[in-house]
Amino acid sequence: xxxxxxxxxxxxxxxxxxxxxxxYPQHRNLKLLASKRSAGRKMNVNGKTFVVEETTDxxxxxxxxAFISVSTEASRRFGPVAARAGAMVxxxxxxxxxxxxxxxxxxxxxxxxxxWHDGIVSIPNCSTTPLVxxxxxxxxxxxxxxxxxxxxxxxxxxxxxxxxxxxxxxxTVMHGGPAEPxxxxxxxxxxxxxxxxxxxxxxxxxxxxxMIDESRKILHAPDIALSATCVRVPVLVSHCVAxxxxxxxxxxxGEARELLSQMPGVTVQDDPAASVYPMPVSAAGCDDVFxxxxxxxxxxxxxxxxxxxxDNLVKGAALNALQIAEEAVALGAVHGQRR
Amino acid sequence: xxxxxxxxxxxxxxxxxxxxxxxYPQHRNLKLLASKRSAGRKMNVNGKTFVVEETTDxxxxxxxxAFISVSTEASRRFGPVAARAGAMVxxxxxxxxxxxxxxxxxxxxxxxxxxWHDGIVSIPNCSTTPLVxxxxxxxxxxxxxxxxxxxxxxxxxxxxxxxxxxxxxxxTVMHGGPAEPxxxxxxxxxxxxxxxxxxxxxxxxxxxxxMIDESRKILHAPDIALSATCVRVPVLVSHCVAxxxxxxxxxxxGEARELLSQMPGVTVQDDPAASVYPMPVSAAGCDDVFxxxxxxxxxxxxxxxxxxxxDNLVKGAALNALQIAEEAVALGAVHGQRR
Numbered sequence: 001x002x003x004x005x006x007x008x009x010x011x012x013x014x015x016x017x018x019x020x021x022x023x024y025p026q027h028r029n030l031k032l033l034a035s036k037r038s039a040g041r042k043m044n045v046n047g048k049t050f051v052v053e054e055t056t057d058x059x060x061x062x063x064x065x066a067f068i069s070v071s072t073e074a075s076r077r078f079g080p081v082a083a084r085a086g087a088m089v090x091x092x093x094x095x096x097x098x099x100x101x102x103x104x105x106x107x108x109x110x111x112x113x114x115x116w117h118d119g120i121v122s123i124p125n126c127s128t129t130p131l132v133x134x135x136x137x138x139x140x141x142x143x144x145x146x147x148x149x150x151x152x153x154x155x156x157x158x159x160x161x162x163x164x165x166x167x168x169x170x171x172t173v174m175h176g177g178p179a180e181p182x183x184x185x186x187x188x189x190x191x192x193x194x195x196x197x198x199x200x201x202x203x204x205x206x207x208x209x210x211m212i213d214e215s216r217k218i219l220h221a222p223d224i225a226l227s228a229t230c231v232r233v234p235v236l237v238s239h240c241v242a243x244x245x246x247x248x249x250x251x252x253x254g255e256a257r258e259l260l261s262q263m264p265g266v267t268v269q270d271d272p273a274a275s276v277y278p279m280p281v282s283a284a285g286c287d288d289v290f291x292x293x294x295x296x297x298x299x300x301x302x303x304x305x306x307x308x309x310x311d312n313l314v315k316g317a318a319l320n321a322l323q324i325a326e327e328a329v330a331l332g333a334v335h336g337q338r339r
Numbered sequence: 340x341x342x343x344x345x346x347x348x349x350x351x352x353x354x355x356x357x358x359x360x361x362x363y364p365q366h367r368n369l370k371l372l373a374s375k376r377s378a379g380r381k382m383n384v385n386g387k388t389f390v391v392e393e394t395t396d397x398x399x400x401x402x403x404x405a406f407i408s409v410s411t412e413a414s415r416r417f418g419p420v421a422a423r424a425g426a427m428v429x430x431x432x433x434x435x436x437x438x439x440x441x442x443x444x445x446x447x448x449x450x451x452x453x454x455w456h457d458g459i460v461s462i463p464n465c466s467t468t469p470l471v472x473x474x475x476x477x478x479x480x481x482x483x484x485x486x487x488x489x490x491x492x493x494x495x496x497x498x499x500x501x502x503x504x505x506x507x508x509x510x511t512v513m514h515g516g517p518a519e520p521x522x523x524x525x526x527x528x529x530x531x532x533x534x535x536x537x538x539x540x541x542x543x544x545x546x547x548x549x550m551i552d553e554s555r556k557i558l559h560a561p562d563i564a565l566s567a568t569c570v571r572v573p574v575l576v577s578h579c580v581a582x583x584x585x586x587x588x589x590x591x592x593g594e595a596r597e598l599l600s601q602m603p604g605v606t607v608q609d610d611p612a613a614s615v616y617p618m619p620v621s622a623a624g625c626d627d628v629f630x631x632x633x634x635x636x637x638x639x640x641x642x643x644x645x646x647x648x649x650d651n652l653v654k655g656a657a658l659n660a661l662q663i664a665e666e667a668v669a670l671g672a673v674h675g676q677r678r
Contacts, residue, residue: 146638150489150581152531152570166529170509179620190505190574191620192491194581194632194646199611203592203634203644212637227638229581229646231491234573235529242489242533242568253542272538281518281530293533295542298551299485299566307533307568 001029001329004066004087006055006078008032009041011160012069012092016318017045023322033059035074060085064334067321068092083119088334090121090321094206097122097214104217106320107327108265109136114328117336121324126316127151127207127230127239128214130308133289133315135219135245137263138304141255142247145302146225149211152233152240153196154280155188157312162188163236170234188234196230205230238280239316241308250302253294260291265315270294278309289315340368340668343405343426345394345417347371348380350499351408351431355657356384362661372398374413399424403673406660407431422458427673429460429660433545436461436553443556445659446666447604448475453667456675460663465655466490466546466569466578467553469647472628472654474558474584476602477643480594481586484641485564488550491572491579492535493619494527496651501527502575509573527573535569544569577619578655580647589641592633599630604654609633617648625650626658 003020007013013034020027025046032043032052039054053059055074060066060082068075068082068091075093082089096102103113104122109132114121124132131149138144155162161183169179169189179187186193197206204212212226261268269278270292278290289310297303310316328334342359346352352373359366364385371382371391378393392398394413399405399421407414407421407430414432421428435441442452443461448471453460463471470488477483494501500522508518508528518526525532536545543551551565600607608617609631617629628649636642649655667673 148487148583148638150568152491152572167513171513174506174510185614186618187620191618192572192574192579193618194579194616195611195614202637203611203632204637205611225638227583227636227642227644229489229632229644231579231581233491233531235531240531240533240570242570244487244566272534272542272544275524275534277533279525279530279532281526293542293568297566298541298543299487299564303566305566305568 001064002031002062003029004031004033004060004063006033006066006068007070008043008052009034009038010069011156011163012313012317015313016067016069016321017043019318019322021046031059031063057081060087063087065090065325069317079120088121088328088336089119090123090324092123092317092321094125094210096120097124098217104214105324106132106218107323108133108263110218110220111327114324114331114333117333119336123317123320123324124214124218125207125210126157126312127153127241128211128218129316129320130239130289130310131211131241131243132215132218133263133266134243134260134291134306134308135215137259137266138245138251138256140259141251142249144221144224144245144247146246147215148244149226149228150242151228151230153230154235154237154239154312155184155232156237157196157239158184166234166236184232188232190234192231192233194229194231196232235280237284237311237313238309239312240280243306243308244297245304246300247302247304251304253296253304256294256304265289266291268292277307280309283309284311285314286311287314287319340403341370341401342368343370343372343399343402345372345405345407346409347382347391348373348377349408350495350502351652351656354652355406355408355660356382358657358661360385370398370402396420399426402426404429404664408656418459427460427667427675428458429462429663431462431656431660433464433549435459436463437556443553444663445471445557446662447472447602449557449559450666453663453670453672456672458675462656462659462663463553463557464546464549465496465651466492466580467550467557468655468659469578469628469649470550470580470582471554471557472602472605473582473599473630473645473647474554476598476605477584477590477595479598480590481588483560483563483584483586485585486554487583488565488567489581490567490569492569493574493576493578493651494523494571495576496535496578497523505573505575523571527571529573531570531572533568533570535571574619576623576650576652577648578651579619582645582647583636584643585639586641586643590643592635592643595633595643604628605630607631616646619648622648623650624653626653628654
């Protein structure tokens with residue numbers, strides 16, 4: 001099976017290659033693609049040296065699955081090109097997520113949606129994935145009516161340049177220098193700000209609206225009421241969500257803990273007496289979605305509150321994409337409905 | 340009027356002295372008190388050098404108002420001593436806040452509660468104050484039924500040692516060293532963690548329960564349903580709250596903006612198109628509670644979402660204490676009901 005990694009030199013692309021080495025240590029049928037700027041760079045994967053090529057209209061001949069993690073604009077440009085060339089496109093951008101013909105997939109939640117793709121499958125925004133991973137199993141206890149989710153999102157969600165900026169800005173500020181934002185809309189060193197992406201007319205950011213719309217699509221639950229405030233925090237990797245869920249019937253914290261611990265891809269870390277709960281630094285580099293602080297929500301008789309953390313580059317992006325490929329292979333759905 | 344500052348060398352004590360210089364530039368009738376460890380230290384206030392004295396049972400003779408910002412244990416020890424000596428005690432700890440005989444006061448919200456104190460007045464937790472400052476004026480539009488509040492709290496809320504730890508740990512981590520927590524329960528450099536203070540049996544932290552209980556007491560609204568997740572973030576000064584309020588009737592964002600801009604001590608910073616909203620670095624050192632991102636909550640027909648930021652050492656502590664003293668003087672209530 002020939003795999004193409006579009007955006008191989010980016011933050012998510014690099015994690016994708018690391019995960020390919022971990023999961024498929026023999027696989028060398030790879031094509032590493034990127035923008036013109038990164039073309040010519042050499043990268044080692046599974047003991048073989050690959051030269052990064054510029055992505056063009058001719059890049060996708062003989063490619064079976066193309067993982068795309070680039071700008072939304074570049075996805076719009078090359079996603080359909082790759083699909084027309086016969087590749088299954090697994091796209092990390094928001095370009096196609098809400099299109100009716102495109103499944104938006106977290107395999108543990110709605111893997112069967114891969115049966116009806118038409119060449120392009122989208123993966124959710126990195127703050128949506130952890131939320132639906134915990135919401136889905138809890139629906140076995142009772143249907144969800146409403147979710148309020150406030151996020152604590154690391155700079156790697158904005159790419160490698162934002163990670164560099166956090167490091168450099170922190171150094172500058174600690175030496176008394178000025179903190180001029182460049183890769184981010186505001187200073188991030190020793191600061192937080194409630195803006196990820198631009199604003200809609202409703203006053204919500206595009207990122208917040210993604211959490212709302214994408215969660216409903218993945219959960220097949222257009223009626224769940226959702227609100228979010230998405231906040232950037234000075235953390236390099238991992239996103240956190242303070243989530244407040246309201247059910248049709250009361251759900252106990254114990255029942256929730258039980259259902260969550262049975263969910264594949266979810267690890268419960270919930271021992272407050274021992275100060276055990278998920279955190280960005282402990283989740284970074286791990287595959288799972290971690291959940292803790294599970295408690296009856298004091299503000300609603302049918303509510304639960306919890307704290308959810310995942311590595312936004314792993315399950316929030318690269319791992320979810322690879323798992324979609326694996327699930328599509330298992331379902332015999334790599335070529336979707338096209339043939 | 341003789342003022343005593345108990346905990347003069349601490350994070351809040353130092354801000355109190357700075358605010359005394361700003362608000363009462365002629366005032367020199369001061370007694371600076373602290374623990375034995377800090378006794379003997381010299382501090383300049385309004386051009387006069389004061390020697391910090393150890394707090395003892397005899398410290399409060401001739402003191403009219405004692406501002407106490409020390410540990411809860413030390414407040415329990417010296418608060419009643421100062422009150423018995425005839426001082427009006429304005430206490431920053433959680434020692435007395437929920438006692439029925441002790442008013443818990445944010446002057447702009449419930450200043451008239453100063454009329455019935457019995458020697459001790461408490462100021463709220465630094466995460467409660469900004470929340471009630473925005474909740475109170477909005478009740479003019481419609482009664483509040485429920486509040487969900489998730490916080491982003493700076494390390495200065497845990498005192499000067501935690502501020503030093505954030506700086507030093509950040510330096511260590513940037514040089515590849517280990518991050519060993521000491522003043523905090525977890526590593527804070529490039530990390531966040533959902534634990535402030537210990538845990539109750541409900542699974543809520545003491546800090547979260549304070550937000551719930553104190554808000555109800557200050558607002559005289561025992562029926563408001565409240566939930567909170569309190570999170571420490573790697574920021575030096577200022578606390579943020581992502582707040583979701585539910586009203587009996589719908590309240591528009593415009594109406595909310597109007598009511599909030601008329602509230603003394605609140606500044607609306609809400610121009611998303613220009614990326615204008617409150618942040619820790621812009622609120623630090625300022626007197627006001629700042630509010631932005633005011634919008635209809637997408638998850639409830641009668642809901643509003645907003646983002647609230649204030650300097651936790653200023654309005655969250657020292658300023659609120661001074662304003663209580665000013666209000667008590669204006670009301671002729673310094674000596675409360677005791678005489």
